[in-house]
Amino acid sequence: MIFDINRFINEKVTGREKSFFEKDLENNKQELEREITNKKVLVIGGAGTIGGSFIKALLHYNPATLVVVDINENGLTELTRDLRSSDDFKVPSTYLTYPVNFKSNVFRKLLRAHGPFDIVANFAAHKHVRSEKDIFSIEAMLENNTLNAKYLLDLLNEQKPKHFFCVSTDKAANPVNIMGASKKLMEDVIMAYSTEMKITTARFANVAFSNGSLPAGFIERLFKRQPLSAPSDVKRYFVSPKESGQICLLACILGKSGEVFFPKLDESNMTTFSQIATDLLHWLGFEPELCSSEDEAREKAAAMKDNTKSYPVIYFASDTSGEKSFEEFYTEHEQVDFNRLESLGIITNMERKRPELIGRLFADLQRTLDNDANDKATLVAVLKDYLPNFQHIETGKSLDQKM
Numbered sequence: 227m228i229f230d231i232n233r234f235i236n237e238k239v240t241g242r243e244k245s246f247f248e249k250d251l252e253n254n255k256q257e258l259e260r261e262i263t264n265k266k267v268l269v270i271g272g273a274g275t276i277g278g279s280f281i282k283a284l285l286h287y288n289p290a291t292l293v294v295v296d297i298n299e300n301g302l303t304e305l306t307r308d309l310r311s312s313d314d315f316k317v318p319s320t321y322l323t324y325p326v327n328f329k330s331n332v333f334r335k336l337l338r339a340h341g342p343f344d345i346v347a348n349f350a351a352h353k354h355v356r357s358e359k360d361i362f363s364i365e366a367m368l369e370n371n372t373l374n375a376k377y378l379l380d381l382l383n384e385q386k387p388k389h390f391f392c393v394s395t396d397k398a399a400n401p402v403n404i405m406g407a408s409k410k411l412m413e414d415v416i417m418a419y420s421t422e423m424k425i426t427t428a429r430f431a432n433v434a435f436s437n438g439s440l441p442a443g444f445i446e447r448l449f450k451r452q453p454l455s456a457p458s459d460v461k462r463y464f465v466s467p468k469e470s471g472q473i474c475l476l477a478c479i480l481g482k483s484g485e486v487f488f489p490k491l492d493e494s495n496m497t498t499f500s501q502i503a504t505d506l507l508h509w510l511g512f513e514p515e516l517c518s519s520e521d522e523a524r525e526k527a528a529a530m531k532d533n534t535k536s537y538p539v540i541y542f543a544s545d546t547s548g549e550k551s552f553e554e555f556y557t558e559h560e561q562v563d564f565n566r567l568e569s570l571g572i573i574t575n576m577e578r579k580r581p582e583l584i585g586r587l588f589a590d591l592q593r594t595l596d597n598d599a600n601d602k603a604t605l606v607a608v609l610k611d612y613l614p615n616f617q618h619i620e621t622g623k624s625l626d627q628k629m
């Protein structure tokens with residue numbers, strides 16, 4: 227059986243046959259070609275879902291050089307296989323992938339050797355709310371998402387690209403979890419540097435079936451004949467992977483420095499994870515069999531016959547730390563231009579903290595992280611000090627306690 231995941235996403239998850247961003251891409255074709263065709267591009271975190279989708283959107287405009295950096299060596303291999311196995315993409319003759327952490331000496335060397343780049347886009351991050359379990363996982367997240375973002379900007383300042391883009395998340399608007407707070411701090415850093423080079427960012431919601439997401443986990447569960455588990459009360463906006471790359475490309479090339487882009491999605495397009503699970507099972511010819519406990523679901527899955535038509539699922543109300551029951555792309559203090567583009571709103575008045583202030587803030591954060599006696603509550607208190615609107619939701623339960 228051939229399972230067309232993109233068709234499933236378009237028909238059942240986003241409900242859009244055509245990309246939501248197609249019109250803006252068409253309307254701005256000349257500018258996109260002028261800025262990308264024959265140019266040198268560096269993509270960091272390019273083996274990931276959004277980075278890979280950005281690359282696919284970009285290749286449409288024929289850059290001369292594409293350098294991709296990602297710590298995930300297997301992911302880079304899959305990216306290359308994917309690009310070279312499709313008719314849709316023309317891989318440039320200078321195409322280089324490096325399994326490298328961008329916070330490393332090797333990266334610094336390769337940036338100097340291959341740069342300067344016309345376009346640099348960064349998608350490398352810890353992105354899971356589930357990673358905020360304890361002091362160690364939080365420290366790793368703050369280091370990668372926040373401190374390293376500043377390191378990258380300091381490096382790029384030596385060889386400024388014409389366009390620098392760094393992806394954010396809707397969770398950075400009025401953050402309620404440490405992942406959102408780490409991204410809000412990242413936004414503060416890039417805003418502080420946005421007077422020195424052109425930097426743009428984008429906030430958006432769930433990318434359907436992105437790496438490590440709950441829907442991507444459904445596919446893994448099906449391969450392993452394990453039950454599907456999903457919250458039934460969390461409604462989310464979804465964009466397809468292809469659309470996620472297009473959002474980032476439009477923001478990267480068309481944005482003015484310091485602007486934040488977000489998709490103008492309609493609430494009627496929101497859906498729940500349990501609905502996606504049900505639709506996926508129906509799509510594949512199964513009927514979901516509702517279970518009332520994880521034990522029952524595991525037992526039913528273990529007893530499944532090859533010709534089964536029903537598939538065990540467990541749907542529940544969300545009760546883990548740091549979950550927002552709604553999504554927001556901008557706060558009441560942020561000024562939004564809804565008219566420049568058809569499909570994207572643009573926040574135009576982001577606060578720009580002075581680089582010296584950011585330097586001090588980061589030194590404080592580094593000092594706090596260097597203190598071995600830290601705990602989660604202390605770190606949350608430090609973050610709250612910097613981000614007055616950070617309302618951390620702590621239920622004492624982490625997603626790692628669930629199936």
Ligand SMILES: NC(=O)c1ccc[n+]([C@@H]2O[C@H](COP(=O)([O-])OP(=O)(O)OC[C@H]3O[C@@H](n4cnc5c(N)ncnc54)[C@H](O)[C@@H]3O)[C@@H](O)[C@H]2O)c1
Nearest residue numbers: 271274275276296297298327328350351353432433436437
């Ligand atoms: N997936 C979504 O639904 C979604 C929605 C909105 C925003 N975002 C944001 O977009 C970003 C990327 O999301 P994604 O779904 O593509 O994630 P992903 O995990 O698929 O991709 C991230 C990539 O970055 C790489 N990486 C991480 N740290 C690195 C480092 N220090 N050096 C080099 N490579 C590194 C990882 O190996 C991975 O391949 C995240 O910051 C996330 O918060 C994601």
